[in-house]
Amino acid sequence: ExxxxxxxxxxxxxxxxxxxxxxxxxxxxxxxxxxxxxxxxxxxxxxxxxxxxxxxxxxxxxxxxxxxRYFNPEPMRILEWLGLGMFLGPVLTCAYCRAAGRAGPSWRLVAFFALYSMALSELVGRHYGLELRRLHPALYNxxxxxxxxxxxxxxxxxxxxxxxxxxxxxxxxxxxxxxxxxxxxxxxxxxxxxxxxxxxxxxxxxxxxxxxxxxxxxx
Missing domain, CATH: 3.90.550.10 (Spore Coat Polysaccharide Biosynthesis Protein SpsA; Chain A)
Incomplete structure (x- = not known):
């Protein structure tokens, strides 16, 4: 008091x-x-x-x-986490297909890399990713x-x-x-x-x- x-x-x-x-x-x-x-x-x-x-x-x-971290009861953070997976999943899939010489991506591969990137970001820690926003004041959230x-x-x-x-x-x-x-x-x-x-x-x-x-x- x-x-x-x-x-x-x-x-x-x-x-x-x-x-x-x-x-x-x-x-x-x-x-x-x-x-x-x-x-x-x-x-x-x-x-x-x-x-x-x-x-x-x-x-x-x-x-x-x-x-x-992403594992918190805050809807906006869960949406951010899903968005990260939806963005990195296709990007990593395309990079993998190009490096491996595959003809084209499959939805299973996209889903795998999406889940992989989401799990990795949670293990590393969301707050480390937030540090990238310090590059410019306009990037602060x-x-x-x-x-x-x-x-x-x-x-x-x-x-x-x-x-x-x-x-x-x-x-x-x-x-x-x-x-x-x-x-x-x-x-x-x-x-x-x-x-x-x-x-x-x-x-x-x-x-x-x-x-x-x-x-x-x-x-």
């Missing part, structure tokens, strides 16, 4: 003292990537003005790599946010007012920390939120002080 109160205080004081368009809250165990400001500048000028992003409650700038973790959050000013009001009406407790509270607002209040991929900060904290036990797990 104290963490949530501090978070609300930071939001409200930022609104009161600076009259900003956006508020960027970065926690003390998050280190910004070198390209964070160039990417944010591009997002401000070219992406966040779009209707479906304009009224977002918040934008997450970090999501744990272990939760960025903005997708619907999922639960967990708030090392770096971007709030439009109007949304920050709504978020602070919502959070004041909630009481955090063990198992219902501020990140869960923020995520609960999306369904409870009909709000939208998004996450920027790949991450724009690195989370350097090893343990959470909110987990009160003698053998804390690594984050």
């Amino acid at each position: 104290k963490e949530k109160q501090d978070y609300v205080f930071c939001l409200e004081q930022s609104l009161l003292l600076y009259n900003p368009e956006y508020i960027l809250l970065v926690e003390d165990d998050a280190v910004p990537e070198e390209e964070i400001f160039s990417v944010l500048q591009h997002l401000f000028s070219a992406r966040f003005s779009k209707p479906y992003l304009r009224d977002a409650l918040y934008f997450k700038l970090y999501h744990p790599e272990r939760l960025q 903005v997708v619907p946010a999922s639960e967990c973790c708030t090392p770096a959050m971007l709030f439009p000013a109007a949304s920050a007012r709504r978020a602070s009001g919502y959070l004041r009406g909630l009481r955090c407790r063990r198992g219902f920390a501020k990140d869960t509270a923020l995520y609960s607002l999306l369904r409870g209040e009909g709000e939208n939120a998004f996450v920027v991929e790949p991450n724009l900060v690195r989370h350097v904290g090893m343990y959470s002080s909110l987990r009160l036990n003698s053998n804390p797990k690594l984050l």
Whole structure:
């Protein structure tokens, strides 16, 4: 609860003292990537003005790599995974047929390479593929946010007012920390939120002080 109160205080004081368009809250165990400001500048000028992003409650700038894999209950990620297989399956099949001197591809071969590429991408890790998006700010992706973790959050000013009001009406407790509270607002209040991929900060904290036990797990 104290963490949530501090978070609300930071939001409200930022609104009161600076009259900003956006508020960027970065926690003390998050280190910004070198390209964070160039990417944010591009997002401000070219992406966040779009209707479906304009009224977002918040934008997450970090999501744990272990939760960025394809095997997660997020429909958009499953569609991305299927699209990867549908693209790489025919490409790898054509390359194989040319290298092996085969007359033409078969649907079995296409299906094999599609499944092979999907399995390989999951084993290697989706977050490694996301690193290719760092080549240019325009390649960064903005997708619907999922639960967990708030090392770096971007709030439009109007949304920050709504978020602070919502959070004041909630009481955090063990198992219902501020990140869960923020995520609960999306369904409870009909709000939208998004996450920027790949991450724009690195989370350097090893343990959470909110987990009160003698053998804390690594984050």
